[in-house]
Amino acid sequence: MKSLLVYLKEYKKETVLAPLFKMLEASFELFVPLVMAAVIDVGIASGDGSYIIRMCLVLIALGIIGLVCSITAQYFSAKAAAGFGTGVRHALFEHIQNFTFTEMDTLGSSTLITRMTSDVNQAQSGVNLVLRLFLRSPFIVFGAMIMAFTVDAEAAVIFVVVIPLLSAIVFGVMLITMPMYRNVQSRLDSVLLTTRENLAGVRVIRAFNKEQGERERFEKENQMLTDAQKFVGRISGLMNPMTYIVVNGGIIALIYTGAVRVNMGSLTQGEVVALINYMSQILVELVKLANLIITVTKAVACGNRIENVLKIHPDMENGSMSWEEGKERAEHAHSGGADEVPIVEFDHVSLAYKGAGAESLGDISFRVMPGETVGIIGGTGSGKSSLVNLIPRFYDATGGEVRIFGQNIKEYDTESLRRHIGVVLQKAVLFKGTVEENLRWGNEQASAEEIEEALRISQAKEFVDNKDGKLSFRIEQGGRNLSGGQKQRLTIARALVRKPDILILDDSASALDFATDAALRSAIGGMKEHPAVFIVSQRAASIQYVDQIIVLDDGRVAGKGTHEELIRNCPAYREIYYSQFPKEEAANG
Numbered sequence: 181m182k183s184l185l186v187y188l189k190e191y192k193k194e195t196v197l198a199p200l201f202k203m204l205e206a207s208f209e210l211f212v213p214l215v216m217a218a219v220i221d222v223g224i225a226s227g228d229g230s231y232i233i234r235m236c237l238v239l240i241a242l243g244i245i246g247l248v249c250s251i252t253a254q255y256f257s258a259k260a261a262a263g264f265g266t267g268v269r270h271a272l273f274e275h276i277q278n279f280t281f282t283e284m285d286t287l288g289s290s291t292l293i294t295r296m297t298s299d300v301n302q303a304q305s306g307v308n309l310v311l312r313l314f315l316r317s318p319f320i321v322f323g324a325m326i327m328a329f330t331v332d333a334e335a336a337v338i339f340v341v342v343i344p345l346l347s348a349i350v351f352g353v354m355l356i357t358m359p360m361y362r363n364v365q366s367r368l369d370s371v372l373l374t375t376r377e378n379l380a381g382v383r384v385i386r387a388f389n390k391e392q393g394e395r396e397r398f399e400k401e402n403q404m405l406t407d408a409q410k411f412v413g414r415i416s417g418l419m420n421p422m423t424y425i426v427v428n429g430g431i432i433a434l435i436y437t438g439a440v441r442v443n444m445g446s447l448t449q450g451e452v453v454a455l456i457n458y459m460s461q462i463l464v465e466l467v468k469l470a471n472l473i474i475t476v477t478k479a480v481a482c483g484n485r486i487e488n489v490l491k492i493h494p495d496m497e498n499g500s501m502s503w504e505e506g507k508e509r510a511e512h513a514h515s516g517g518a519d520e521v522p523i524v525e526f527d528h529v530s531l532a533y534k535g536a537g538a539e540s541l542g543d544i545s546f547r548v549m550p551g552e553t554v555g556i557i558g559g560t561g562s563g564k565s566s567l568v569n570l571i572p573r574f575y576d577a578t579g580g581e582v583r584i585f586g587q588n589i590k591e592y593d594t595e596s597l598r599r600h601i602g603v604v605l606q607k608a609v610l611f612k613g614t615v616e617e618n619l620r621w622g623n624e625q626a627s628a629e630e631i632e633e634a635l636r637i638s639q640a641k642e643f644v645d646n647k648d649g650k651l652s653f654r655i656e657q658g659g660r661n662l663s664g665g666q667k668q669r670l671t672i673a674r675a676l677v678r679k680p681d682i683l684i685l686d687d688s689a690s691a692l693d694f695a696t697d698a699a700l701r702s703a704i705g706g707m708k709e710h711p712a713v714f715i716v717s718q719r720a721a722s723i724q725y726v727d728q729i730i731v732l733d734d735g736r737v738a739g740k741g742t743h744e745e746l747i748r749n750c751p752a753y754r755e756i757y758y759s760q761f762p763k764e765e766a767a768n769g
């Protein structure tokens with residue numbers, strides 16, 4: 181939590197003024213019992229009405245001044261806490277943007293959402309409360325004790341016994357509950373994860389009649405959260421009765437001692453009332469302190485969870501070479517007489533995901549020249565997506581080397597690298613906004629002609645033209661007002677608007693009919709500045725005519741070459757091909 185306090189730096193003035201005004205309020209509060217004692221001992225004892233009225237006016241003045249101080253403190257603490265929360269949220273968001281896919285996989289998005297929202301809110305309330313109470317409450321507790329000593333040292337000994345006892349209870353509860361709040365937060369993560377999964381997959385759940393199972397899963401997670409909260413609540417709940425018992429015991433002792441000492445003539449009635457008032461003030465303040473400690477305990481637990489995310493440094497180091505620099509080097513070497521340098525080269529590449537035992541890719545080697553089209557085919561889980569994900573450096577190879585223009589991909593600045601790669605992922609994701617806004621994600625500066633061209637190549641032009649408002653047609657969240665095929669075509673257009681040097685289509689034509697898929701491939705083939713294209717597909721027809729096909733089987737290259745070569749030499753390819761085109765059909769075709 182400590183390192184988060186830097187986000188209060190901009191609010192130094194507020195962090196000083198808020199506790200100071202609270203202390204000022206507390207100082208006025210400490211005088212109230214003395215004024216009341218004077219009203220009883222002087223005003224009432226001598227029947228002096230005007231004295232009583234004057235003292236009552238003093239009490240009202242003390243109250244008003246205290247209120248003004250309190251409101252001012254509240255203003256400063258709220259300002260500092262809100263600024264702190266905004267700063268932390270901003271830093272967390274920025275930090276998460278730098279996470280690699282590996283970190284995102286490890287942490288999971290639901291815990292990151294909890295940390296960005298409820299954890300930050302909790303830490304913010306902690307800061308707000310601390311600024312107001314961390315000086316005020318101990319000040320009143322010790323101030324009231326000192327005032328009690330000035331009233332009557334002998335009776336005040338009771339305070340010396342009561343305060344440490346109360347402190348022991350308060351701090352004891354705090355120490356016990358601290359780790360429990362951490363547990364509560366992680367249970368909250370699980371509930372959010374279940375909720376998110378349920379909401380994201382609501383159609384599938386209904387289609388498979390799994391509502392009951394999902395309900396039970398949610399209830400189980402929710403029950404575990406409730407149990408954890410109840411348990412910690414019970415322990416925290418012990419604090420108030422325990423503190424009240426001790427304080428009321430103290431008041432009884434005070435009334436008894438006071439009565440004896442009033443009888444002896446060494447204490448006045450007003451002074452006994454003042455002592456009881458001080459004891460009550462201490463009780464109220466300790467209850468506030470206890471609540472403060474509970475809030476702070478939660479805030480620290482939440483702050484630590486935020487800090488743990490901020491402490492994660494992406495294990496992917498960014499290089500400094502720009503795409504243009506890499507390309508220039510390659511061209512320079514070629515014009516100097518060397519062979520043309522491949523735009524992408526895999527040299528004995530392997531990949532084992534973090535936490536996964538086995539390798540998902542092993543010993544993969546191939547070279548792709550600029551403008552070439554490569555097809556990647558293989559059964560489900562054979563590693564096709566894993567392979568193409570290494571090209572924009574979504575993951576780093578755990579063995580071997582991926583090279584772009586002959587340079588290790590790790591030498592490149594990832595931003596520059598990704599600017600030249602158009603990726604169309606398996607799952608078409610669009611954002612709420614117009615068609616044009618979505619396409620401009622690919623390139624904000626794209627001209628109207630470039631957008632039209634991208635729509636034409638991706639076979640999306642016709643359906644966009646038929647939509648109300650055409651490019652201004654509003655896409656709903658997640659693209660739910662578009663069909664699967666329309667979404668896929670728009671995500672392809674978005675990647676094309678970027679005019680990439682490498683275009684990766686990861687099973688991104690799966691929702692298109694054969695004719696549209698063929699028209700798409702032919703339009704990509706006819707592009708003026710033809711990028712190197714990687715087509716990942718389960719359909720042999722989609723990759724049959726490409727320059728090079730890589731056949732993957734269980735993370736290994738089972739074959740590499742043109743369609744004709746593979747039909748002759750690669751049993752795995754033959755099996756896939758003939759399962760989709762029975763021999764007679766293939767022979768006739």
Ligand SMILES: Nc1ncnc2c1ncn2[C@@H]1O[C@H](COP(=O)(O)OP(=O)(O)OP(=O)(O)O)[C@@H](O)[C@H]1O
Pocket residue numbers: 285533534536540558559560561562563564565566567606
């Ligand atoms: N982020 C990840 N973390 C851990 N393991 C992963 C991750 N992504 C993929 N894998 C594993 O790597 C292997 C290859 O998966 P990959 O998605 O690359 O296959 P694929 O050939 O693209 O499959 P499909 O055609 O079904 O999309 C699988 O065993 C999968 O479980």
